[in-house]
Amino acid sequence: MEQIIAAVRGFDGALVLVPGPGSDVPEPAWGDAFFYYAPDGRVPHRTQPYGTIVTKDYPDDTASDLDPPGRWRVNVRVGGAAFRRLTGESPRALERRRDHAAVDTVLPHPVYGALGWVCVVNPGERTGDTVLRLLRDAHDAARARAERRSS
Secondary structure, rough: OOHHHOOOOOOOOOEEEEEOOOOOHHHHOOOOOEEEEEEEEOOOOOOOOOOOEEEEEEEEEEEHHHHHHHHOEEEEEEEHHHHHHHHHHHHHHHHOOOOOOOOOOEEOOOOOOHHHHEEEOOOOOOHHHHHOOOOHHHHHHHHHHHHHOOO
């Protein structure tokens, strides 16, 4: 997990938030990581992160079984074309049931898959490089969106 966070911090214009005690982020998100394109170092207004790392189950998101020690999940907004290439399905027409607790496997996000998000629980040998590439691509796409909005 720390290697992924360090890699994203190295992207030009990246802002990585890892909230904890004393932050203005609600306690359930403490210890998770949120990735933004923000060259000024401030969280963009009205913009969602392009990637996250979650370290625990949330009330509406338990399919990945993240509460046991050592389990965590990377989530990346990849868009429709990459989603289809990675999963074999359209994000808006998900049909197959999956084991969202499977490790080191690229899967549709259990909650946000229909919005073009994929996830990997505990990326490892099979998916580590893919996750970094997807985060780089998502960062570049976030930069392009920010540039379009500012022009």
